[in-house]
Amino acid sequence: MVVNLSNSGLHLSRIIHGMMRLNTWGYTIDEFEYFIEKVMDLGITTFDHADIYGNGECEEIFGRLLERNPEIRKKMQLISKCGIIRKSDKFPDRRVKHYNTSKEHIIESVEKSLKNLHTDYLDLLLIHRPDPFMNPDEIAEAFYELKKSGKVLYFGVSNFTIQQFKTLQSRLSFPLITNQIEISPYNLEHFFNENIYFLLEKRINPMAWSPLSGGKLFDPDDDRGERIKKALKEVAKDFGISEIEKIVYAWLLNHPVGILPIVGSGKIERIKNAVEALEITLTREQWFMIYEASLGYKVP
Amino acid sequence: MVVNLSNSGLHLSRIIHGMMRLNTWGYTIDEFEYFIEKVMDLGITTFDHADIYGNGECEEIFGRLLERNPEIRKKMQLISKCGIIRKSDKFPDRRVKHYNTSKEHIIESVEKSLKNLHTDYLDLLLIHRPDPFMNPDEIAEAFYELKKSGKVLYFGVSNFTIQQFKTLQSRLSFPLITNQIEISPYNLEHFFNENIYFLLEKRINPMAWSPLSGGKLFDPDDDRGERIKKALKEVAKDFGISEIEKIVYAWLLNHPVGILPIVGSGKIERIKNAVEALEITLTREQWFMIYEASLGYKVP
Amino acid sequence: MVVNLSNSGLHLSRIIHGMMRLNTWGYTIDEFEYFIEKVMDLGITTFDHADIYGNGECEEIFGRLLERNPEIRKKMQLISKCGIIRKSDKFPDRRVKHYNTSKEHIIESVEKSLKNLHTDYLDLLLIHRPDPFMNPDEIAEAFYELKKSGKVLYFGVSNFTIQQFKTLQSRLSFPLITNQIEISPYNLEHFFNENIYFLLEKRINPMAWSPLSGGKLFDPDDDRGERIKKALKEVAKDFGISEIEKIVYAWLLNHPVGILPIVGSGKIERIKNAVEALEITLTREQWFMIYEASLGYKVP
Structure with missing residues (x-):
């Protein structure tokens, strides 16, 4: 479950818990504390944030947890992101996304994330x-300034x-250690x-956002989705299981590039499915059944 | 006619004879022996195979020749390929192409090719x-294991x-010495x-498969094909010849990247056309007449 | 205004004057002399030519100026280009553009440019x-031969x-110091x-040809042009100016890659607009207003 990310020395859990929609899960702080405890019991210790998630609220909510339990900070790894300036009610003066x-904005954003998250470092x-x-x-x-001050340990x-x-990368003396990209059977970009x-x-481990394509694989709204769902079901049947999302995660986890999927769910059963997918090894043929269902044609 | 491929030390004939359709040529073993003798008399000593050609039959047929005449092996160079798993009647259990x-499959495939071809090495x-x-x-x-055992001399x-x-390439201490790709006036991909x-x-010589686009240039079924055929005829006229395929081969052979065309014919006259194209030098303008006919517009 | 191009040692003016249409400006030699004097008074010392501009006439006209005033050659930098063979009335035998x-053609073209321009070097x-x-x-x-003979100082x-x-670049022991490409709000290619x-x-400064997209931004003939014009007007208003072309130049000049726009006008007021754009600093948001107007959608 633990991965030395891109051989950098940063150890993350192979499954990452994504906080993009944390503000919509509707947990009280006690419920949220209990939930995160369960998540960590599954071996998931890495949490993915961004300055813009929920207009900053997601980091704030998570921060309340760390404020109450500062000691769990040491058992977890926090990721955050910056650089997007969204239009929103909070900022009526903004004209376009x-x-x-800029150096200034990156540092400012990190400092705000640290404050919101009630932590000293990302x-x-x-x-x-x-x-x-x-x-x-x-x-x-x-990056150099944030690294020197200890506010951020690693960069990607x-x-x-x-x-x-x-x-x-050409401007840095240390390696960028990940590229977090959208990867799913539905998105082969x-x-x-x-x-x-x-x-x-480069032996760099990517992280996969939207590994389930926002649910499109369970409730397809086009031919492609239908084809993929059918292939997932067929492969799930080979394993005698019914949860096709386990097959999706296995499809990602089995790839030689070493993908870390980001699971964005607020439900423990859903997260468990991702963790249990770590036990599934697809044959090459099964992997291609899904890949080709997505392509819509057989490989040449 | 002899090329030191990508300065690797592997000497191939500039024109390569392709065996993809060998199983359809309908030669008896005696006829095939006579035919290959004629091919080699033209200076062509390199033969291109793949584990999947004719479901393995093509290598087998060629192998019968080497079984009868093991001494000609030394005068020729054999290429083979692996990695594609086709659906076929032979393998009813396969679900998708x-x-x-994998290491295991590559080695297994090569060992089968060697057995079929009646040779000790590729x-x-x-x-x-x-x-x-x-x-x-x-x-x-x-690759390392196959190289060490002497079963394969070079890789691409x-x-x-x-x-x-x-x-x-990043994983190999020796260079990949070719990329066999589809190139023809019809295919500028x-x-x-x-x-x-x-x-x-990188000073790597490509090999061109389907240099005649499967005959599309002689019997065009679209505007593009028509345009190219017209340009080929015009250039052929400049040389006072009627065989436009010579112009196609010259178009490939003249390119500075040093292309080795793979001629997949079972007829000696057709193969001769490729060899004779080695004598033709196109002007830049003639080369572009064909290139632009394929583009469908003049270069910017 | 002076740029050490790609840290090469070649010092050019940040704004380059383009000579592509010089033969259409209708200046007498006296008028042209006066015009170029005004251009140089603005700090513009770099002039962009090509062997094919006006079928060679543009270099010839410029050359007449240098013939009359050989001493101004030292105060200016001349760029030329070669490699395109156009069909034209001058060359009735040419069959396709x-x-x-080739080595021969490059050297021949440069020698003709030098003769036409009445100069010893580019x-x-x-x-x-x-x-x-x-x-x-x-x-x-x-390139080596032209460099050695002193006929050309730098290459791109x-x-x-x-x-x-x-x-x-892989064949050269010295760096290529620019790539002159089409860049404008209308062309994001x-x-x-x-x-x-x-x-x-690589810290290479590009030059931007057609920075105004041939006037498409002032007199749009499609939705895209309309959208960009609207955004340019909005930004111009922020600065209290009416000339949207200044905003276009600022959009190019502000980019961190260090673009040198090529201004192809024969009117001094138009060229002044480019020079004055050097004083304008756009906010990131303003830069993106124009970028997104061109995209037609907001950034993800």
Whole structure:
């Protein structure tokens, strides 16, 4: 269950718990404390945040937990992200959604995350989206300062292409240790744009966001979804199980690139399915049954 | 006619004879022996196989020749490929076409090819298709073992993109010495995906499969084919010849990247056309007449 | 205003004056002399040519100026380009537009440019278009010879992709110091193909041709143009100015990759707008207002 992420020295749980919708789960603080305890009992110790999740509320709610139980901070690893500037009621002056990867903004965002989360450091900070206006030298300066001050231990990116990754990496004396990208049977984008092969080359473990494609695999609204669901069911039958989401997680977990899926659920049974998928080994043929169902044609 | 492939030390004939359809040529073993003798008289000494051609039959037929005339093995170079798992009557249990680039499968496939071909070694082994589930470390292990045992002398790939090539290369201490890709006036894909420019950079000679686009250039079934045929005829006229396939081969052979076309014919006259194309030097303008006919617009 | 291009030692003016349409400006030689004097008074000292502009006439007209005032050559930097072979009335024998990046043609083209321009050297020579038939070794030989003879001081490319750039660079012991590409709010192609990120990585300053998209931004003929014009107007209003082209130039000049826009106008007021844009600093949000207007959707 524990992964030395990209051989960096940062040890994360293979399954990551995603906090994007934490503000919608409707837990009281006691309930949330109990829930997170159960999650950690499953071996999940890594929690994925972003400055913008729930307009900052998600980090705040999680922070209340750490405020009450500061000692559990040492047993967990916290990821956060920055760089997206959303329009929202909170900021009526904003004219368009945009990115800000200036040194100033990155540091400010991290400091706010630390405050919200009631912690002194992030284990891992990611640039949330590739910024067409990015100045890699500025990002590097921010990273160096945050590393030096101990506010962030490790750094990575999210949704970057190969070249964007190389451009930022070129300014850093330490490695970027992950690219958090959308990967699921429904979304093969990072096979097509070759990120998967690049990450394999560099021995970098990606994290997969939206591994279930937002539920599209259970309740398909197009042919593609239908085809994938059918293939998942067929493979699930091979294993004598009914939960197709276990097959989805196994499909991700079995891939040689070493994917860490981010499970964004507020329900312990759903999270358990991801953990139990660690026990499932697909044959190559089963893996391709799902891959080709997604493609809509057989491989050449 | 002899090429030191990618400066590797492996000497191949510039024109390669492709065995994909050998099982359909309808030769008796005596006829086939006579035919291959004629082919070799033309200076063609390199023969391209794959484990899946004719469901294994093509290697078997060729192997009967080597069984009868083991001494000609030394005068020829054999290429084979592995990694594709086809559905077929022979394997009723297979559920989908897929790839297998596991160490175990690669070694097993080569051993079967050697047995079928009645030879102790392959000069060159290619991974037939890029495998989205590939583990480059496993492929490398298979290659090292095959190299050490002397069962395969050199290694390459087929149909790989630039990044896929780099990923596999990153695990090997010796160079991959070719990428066998589809190139023809009708198929400019590897100009567009930049493989041609990458192979130029690395001084790697590609092999061109389907250089005549399966006959589409002679008997076009679309506007593009018509345009290309017209351009080929015009250029052929400049040389006072009527065989437009010579112009196609010249178009490939003249390119600075150093293409080795794979000629898949069972007829000696057709193969002769490829060999004679070695004498033809196109002007840049003639080369572009064909390139632009394929594009359907003039270059910018 | 002065830029040490890609840290190469070649100092150019940040705004470059483009000579593509010089032959259509209708100046007498006296008027042209006066005009160029005004341009240089603005701090613009770099002039962009190509062998094919106006079928060679543009270099000739400019050359007449240098013939009359040879001493101003020292105060300016001249760029030219080669490699495109156009069909034209001047060359009735040409059958198709094509490229020629042979050693012989490159050297011949430069010698003709020098003669036409009445100068002994070019500050910078660019290969005008990536040539699918290019032999990078030949181009390198031409470059070495031109450098050695002092006929060309620095070298670059135009319209190259990342891989094409790497391929040519691999044959040179000195760096290619620019890629002259089309960039404008209307043309984001080199964000999408990642050239911008590659040039950032390598600290290479691009030059932007057609920065105003041939006027499409002032007189839009599609929704995209309309959207961009609206955004430009909104941003111009923030600065209390009416000339939206200043905002376009600022959008280019503000980008961290360090773009040198090529202004192709024969009117001094228009050129002044580009120079004055050097004083404008857009906020990130303003930059994205224009970027997203071009995309037609907000960033993810």
